[in-house]
Amino acid sequence: MSKAPVASDRDVAAPRPYALAVDAMGGDRAPDIVLAGLELAADRHPTARVLLIGDEVALKPALARYPKAARICDIRHAPASISMEMKPTAALRVRGSSMRLAMEAVASGEALGVVSAGNSGAMLALAKIIVKALPGISRPAMVAVQPSSRGDSVMLDLGANIACDARNLVEFAVMGEAFAQAALGLPRPTIGLLNVGSEDLKGDERLRQAAERLRESVLAEQFHGFVEGHDITAGTTDVVVTDGFTGNVALKTGEGALKLAFGLLKNVFQTNLLTRIGYLLVRPGLERMREWIDPRRYNGAVFVGLNGIVVKSHGGADGESFASAIDVAMDAVTHNLNDKIRARLDQLGMLGADTDATPANAVAPEPVS
Amino acid sequence: MSKAPVASDRDVAAPRPYALAVDAMGGDRAPDIVLAGLELAADRHPTARVLLIGDEVALKPALARYPKAARICDIRHAPASISMEMKPTAALRVRGSSMRLAMEAVASGEALGVVSAGNSGAMLALAKIIVKALPGISRPAMVAVQPSSRGDSVMLDLGANIACDARNLVEFAVMGEAFAQAALGLPRPTIGLLNVGSEDLKGDERLRQAAERLRESVLAEQFHGFVEGHDITAGTTDVVVTDGFTGNVALKTGEGALKLAFGLLKNVFQTNLLTRIGYLLVRPGLERMREWIDPRRYNGAVFVGLNGIVVKSHGGADGESFASAIDVAMDAVTHNLNDKIRARLDQLGMLGADTDATPANAVAPEPVS
Structure with a gap:
């Protein structure tokens, strides 16, 4: 059929x-x-x-x-x-x-x-x-939405591929753009390539090659060049592209740091009677802030680049959180995520190009911990 | 002389x-x-x-x-x-x-x-x-102190070496241990190897080899195995070992996430008159919290593994912040950081072992942004 x-x-x-x-x-x-x-x-x-x-x-x-x-x-x-x-x-x-x-x-x-x-x-x-992978995609990747100072953004790969070459990173940029359109409703999302500095000479050959290919592609106007770790939460670009090792570490490090901040904040509010009163005065705003960065709201990572929408929910999810994963899947389905990816690959001349048939080095991260 | x-x-x-x-x-x-x-x-x-x-x-x-x-x-x-x-x-x-x-x-x-x-x-x-590098060290690395829920910890490499092999990671563990002793005063700091999961099979061959060498070494009791991104700010181990690309991204991602949390918090306190009063009630604690995680307090990254103490202050530092970098250098000098490293390398049989004479792929990160 x-x-x-x-x-x-x-x-x-x-x-x-x-x-x-x-x-x-x-x-x-x-x-x-x-x-x-x-x-x-x-x-x-x-x-x-x-x-x-x-x-x-x-x-x-x-x-x-x-x-x-x-x-x-x-x-x-x-x-x-x-x-x-x-x-x-x-x-x-x-x-x-x-x-x-x-x-x-x-x-x-x-x-x-x-x-x-x-x-x-x-x-x-x-x-x-x-x-199976979409034609033209050598490495399906894991992508998800995350909070930033400028609103939601998306990052990939979050752990499907430990090691990536320039071609893989370009594919991730294509898939990330399509996912940001579907999940965030942005017509022309901006794209950044994660590196250790924003200057053109930073990083390794693989990153410089990927940047060069993107600069010369139909995505050139949306491509912002290299971004750094702090740009992820700053929301400098709508899409952050990186290999699965770095993306997995960055995702969990960011979540860990937010958890650290909330832990410290809890101590501040519990210091004495006055701080407890202070807490009561700001509680509604704090609750909104907590909800906004709540990992449950961001549950649902997509294995993107396959002939169908495949969404992974966190294993320790609750009902609300599993419903978020269903939302992510429904967004991808109703916005025809894969048609967008196919069209871009075609424009980039990457349909049926030198795909790598060896299975990617699969890891099994928990996307949201 | x-x-x-x-x-x-x-x-x-x-x-x-x-x-x-x-x-x-x-x-x-x-x-x-x-x-x-x-x-x-x-x-x-x-x-x-x-x-x-x-x-x-x-x-x-x-x-x-x-x-x-x-x-x-x-x-x-x-x-x-x-x-x-x-x-x-x-x-x-x-x-x-x-x-x-x-x-x-x-x-x-x-x-x-x-x-x-x-x-x-x-x-x-x-x-x-x-x-010049210490005998037995093929790749000097960049290390610094950072905040965690369990107190200060150290991470390396923060950007001196983009690509690292198993031997480099073991060297980083040795240098990180000595630095944690000198900078944090811990007699037997625990060590974790940053990965995308804590199970033994996660990550690539390079990480598994480094873990195996550490498990069989005199550092075995201090070696905690693999840690993940969220373990950095959780303070699961006193030392986090990783390659310079991942370490640089993780450092900046963590700082960015803390900045995001403070930005959101500022909005919460500025909502209305009641929240402003709430702010006044918790201000002393908030100030302490902000000081504790202030990047200026953590200024001073050490290029470790050289025949002398080499400390890099952030380029945009102020006087207080530059004084922190001097503190870091004085700690390393007075605690004979390099003698500790030499002694460990000797115990590990790594003095004069197969060092890699090619210059490391140097990047120029700003350690604290």
């Missing part, structure tokens, strides 16, 4: 695809948080149809407790599931796992995207083998 | 060396901030002797305005100086620059350390050529 267009009923022969296939068995508290997330998502995406994949015996009575979720979900039985600790190579050998069946639903065109809170290493490996 | 021991007057033939040679001409507002920093440092290190190197005509009248600094400083004329924009290769060709003369004073044993707020790329290049 060929992949059906979004929300088109013109082709009467092919049934309208599910918007999402959801792995009901992934994450630390599956299937409960998955169902709680779908209950919230049903309000936000009432017309979406979801294929809920997992252990039918457990799912049927559980889904009955979430009436809104039940309205948008069809259950499909999966006889197996993949544990959070399983190595990717072992996970690939498990037949009939809920994660694999969800990927297969996307590969066959039955669903447009997949969301799972399961083992990220397994997820990346299965996605590459079953959903 | 052989290098004299610290503060020893027993060897009557050799004069007691200067504690520090200070480049008076480095930084955005030299020599003023240098002299203002020395004025503060003179109170903290009243018995230290400093060789102040720069343009004599400018320095003599300027120093007269800083009576405490004048008491500890001897001026040495340097006919040239190196600008902040000069490339390292060009800087190496400048004869008689204040930075070069300061390095030569350390190389000859006339001074035990050097402090400069000048061009960091030039500084690293001059230090490698004039002060």
